[in-house]
Amino acid sequence: MAELCAVVGVGQTKHAACRADVSIAGLVREAVDRALADANITIADVDAIVIGKAPDSLEGVAMPELWLADALAAHGKPVFRVHTAGSVGGSTAIVAAQHVMAGIHGTVLTIGFEKQSDGNAMWALSVPIPFGMPVHAGAGGYFSPIVRGYIGRSGAPKHIGAMVAVKDRTNACKNPYAHLHEPDWTLEKALETPMLWDPIRFIETCPSSDGAMALVLMSEERADKHAGRKAWVHATAMRSEPTAFAGREQVSPVAGEMCAADLWRKAGIKNPAEEIDVVEMYVPFAWFEPMWLENLGFAPRNEGWRWVEDGITEMGGSLPINPSGGVLSSNPIGASGMLRFGEAAMQVMGKAGEHQIDGAKKAVGHAYGGGSQFFAMWLVSSTKP
């Protein structure tokens, strides 16, 4: 029987296109210092450190963990690094939680980060495959045909993506840490933005950000003695599948469905849409909100877009998604998954400030990465399981 684990501290940086004022180490330390202050502990109280970031080629710095060990005051402590592409922030938090649940460490610090301004992710994600046809154009080029497949299969009207984008950009204005603060978007203006990777418009794409998120996790024994609000981890789940295989369902990958089903089963959730109060979902391209609503078992197949159109996923709706503004408003890739997990924790801790969903008791953090290849989720609550 696994031990219980609670989030007792959350800290993130101000995300921006270029945090020229800090190095990678300074960026990471900014989030860490805020998480430690939030938990009211010092680095000396931490038993182990688990970090994650996207592939090194995205920021052009190989093995940053080597020099981050200094910045994290990791002398004499175990440091682990997790790699699962864009989902890494989620899977890193899960690995950290598992160290606590396994009874190995009582207090674990976990960090996800990315300093995109140090490199060129669009270039790194467009490297020609040897002996192939060089038509591939970044992450948008990869996901755009999948979005087209969803639109075709579901019959969704063309404005749904822009609706999601306007919602997330509007929500982000309530989040002081969000990269984009753009309060003036309307659906009409959003639909006038150019098609970049048709059918994906400019408004429907995430920014390129520098940023970091850090969480402090504690065992039940320590958390019970710890003053302050907590987010109890009720369940974690991860699933993977190959990026390309014959007959693969790309719009709703089986690994994503399995990951969610596993999470609901472990947490005893029978009806996710009714029992979950708020979701921080990994939506780097706006159309993925309706697609993941279906993939994760919230909405019936081909109905996710209706939930968007009906306002169900707005902050005042019955299932708010990304009150923080989500990946569409801040995308430090390696941190983005942990931002989802940490923002979910902030909601049930009642620490989300202006973007707080009143009375949120159960929240889900979700991340995916690679070619929709890795899925990571957790469910956190204001009360113990």
Added chain:
Amino acid sequence: MSEADGLVRLRQPIGVTYNWSAGPNATSHLAGLMNGKFVGKRCPSCALVYFPPRNGVCPKCAKILAGDVEVGPKGTITTFCIVNVPFLGQKIKLPYVAAQILLDGADISMQHLIQECEAEDVRIGMRVEPVWKDKSEWGPSLENIQHFRPTGEPDRVMGSESGAS
């Protein structure tokens, strides 16, 4: 280099040179391309045909792909993207249609360029055929095909393959 805030910043591009060993499965595929043929491989376990047989292994069954299977040359567009974004290292003039093409007889689509029609006329289910470069330009690459173009045949009704890989 910028010194706006008193700090000097340098942009330093880095490069990597590498050798790529094709291995036996990809070799028959690449040799096929040098002869103007699309040679795929069949998984001995699930019997599905991979083109190109990139890793020589069925990713789902983890079995080594077996016999050669000639596929195409015609195929069907399963989904596509119209690329309008300029990026570093780009070789094709914008805008262009990057389509997932399921070659006849194959069970997984590959990505290639669609030309000889307007981008807005491209559709899921459209039948296409390859336009090969002059033989003198051929090498072991899918770049031997200049692009794919519509055949004019009736569209194929796509089921679950639409949006599939």
